[in-house]
Amino acid sequence: MEYRKLGHTDIEVSALCLGTMTYGKQNTQQDASSQLDYAVERGINFIDTAEMYPVPPETETQGDTETMIGHWLANRRRRDDLVIATKISGPGLSTVRGGKGDYSPENIRLAVDESLQRLQTDFIDLFQLHWPARNSNFFGKLGYTPRGDESDPAEDMLAVLTTLGELVQAGKIRHVGLSNESAWGTMKFLELAERHGLPRMVSVQNPYNLLNRSYEVGLAEVSHRENVGLLPYSPLAFGVLSGKYLNGRQPENARLTLFERFSRYTKAPGVRATEAYVQLAQEHNLDPARMALAWVTSRPFVTSNIIGATTMEQLENDIDSADLRLDDDVLDAIEAIHAEAPNPCP
Numbered sequence: 001m002e003y004r005k006l007g008h009t010d011i012e013v014s015a016l017c018l019g020t021m022t023y024g025k026q027n028t029q030q031d032a033s034s035q036l037d038y039a040v041e042r043g044i045n046f047i048d049t050a051e052m053y054p055v056p057p058e059t060e061t062q063g064d065t066e067t068m069i070g071h072w073l074a075n076r077r078r079r080d081d082l083v084i085a086t087k088i089s090g091p092g093l094s095t096v097r098g099g100k101g102d103y104s105p106e107n108i109r110l111a112v113d114e115s116l117q118r119l120q121t122d123f124i125d126l127f128q129l130h131w132p133a134r135n136s137n138f139f140g141k142l143g144y145t146p147r148g149d150e151s152d153p154a155e156d157m158l159a160v161l162t163t164l165g166e167l168v169q170a171g172k173i174r175h176v177g178l179s180n181e182s183a184w185g186t187m188k189f190l191e192l193a194e195r196h197g198l199p200r201m202v203s204v205q206n207p208y209n210l211l212n213r214s215y216e217v218g219l220a221e222v223s224h225r226e227n228v229g230l231l232p233y234s235p236l237a238f239g240v241l242s243g244k245y246l247n248g249r250q251p252e253n254a255r256l257t258l259f260e261r262f263s264r265y266t267k268a269p270g271v272r273a274t275e276a277y278v279q280l281a282q283e284h285n286l287d288p289a290r291m292a293l294a295w296v297t298s299r300p301f302v303t304s305n306i307i308g309a310t311t312m313e314q315l316e317n318d319i320d321s322a323d324l325r326l327d328d329d330v331l332d333a334i335e336a337i338h339a340e341a342p343n344p345c346p
Helices: 029-041 064-076 105-119 154-169 183-196 219-226 268-283 288-298 312-323 328-340
Strands: 003-005 012-014 016-019 046-048 083-088 124-129 173-179 201-205 305-307
Touching: 012 016, 016 029, 016 312, 029 064, 029 312, 064 083, 064 105, 083 105, 105 124, 105 154, 124 154, 124 201, 154 173, 154 183, 173 183, 183 201, 183 219, 201 219, 268 288, 268 328, 288 305, 288 312, 288 328, 305 312
Parallel strands: 016 046, 016 305, 046 083, 083 124, 124 173, 173 201
Antiparallel strands: 003 012
């Protein structure tokens, strides 16, 4: 397993990160513990979760994923060799704190304390803002439409950084990061941190895969020049890039079979592009999922690729992608497909 620096920190994280948003919905505690054990055995030291998980979010299950990880951590009795990341939910989610979620100092402190309790740990290595609190374009929204009644968000962003700085000083969190963020938002947080001597964002967790390369427009350069690497989520586009949903297939217990809300990568343009990528993999005797994951992991602005699985077979295959190096013919063919169908599923 390759290890990479997390931003400007002295922390080294595995090139693959274990995502956990199915724990408590599609995966039991036994499943979760087995996955975590296996991932660590294979060299993964980076685990990502969020206070709102599992997904789809529900009030009754909110926090269950962190609780499962905490149970595993307590039984394992070793913490310092792992990097644990979690996230505070932004505004608009009714399942966390009765829908009163925002990034006020009170909510940030409460979110940290509750996550620490569920995770059964004394500190969080990477604490992330799950999505912007301001009017912005995220969750697949490409265009930005200004709102006439919105004030300058910089004051609120500074208050967030100030609170996070206090939590760093208290030893409850070590580093801070962003998620579903834009180039402007990332640069503004970096500017405020430098100007006021506050914690610097070390990562951005955004969607990135063969069907959605929108991160490359603006944010990839920010990651490279500012040393704020991407932690890509949905690198298999909800499993679509494995090819298992092609030709109308609906595998039993698969995420898109169980939850109709996940339609981001299953519209006609995405299906056509997926067919091309799967065919390319087959022509080169490659597993489509491993090819898709290896491509994401190899991008120069990626720090750690967040994989997720509901079965051990899927997890083994995902982790095997860490050893795959794509040759120039495959990389050139990927670019040719992308040129024909750029970002069909932003």
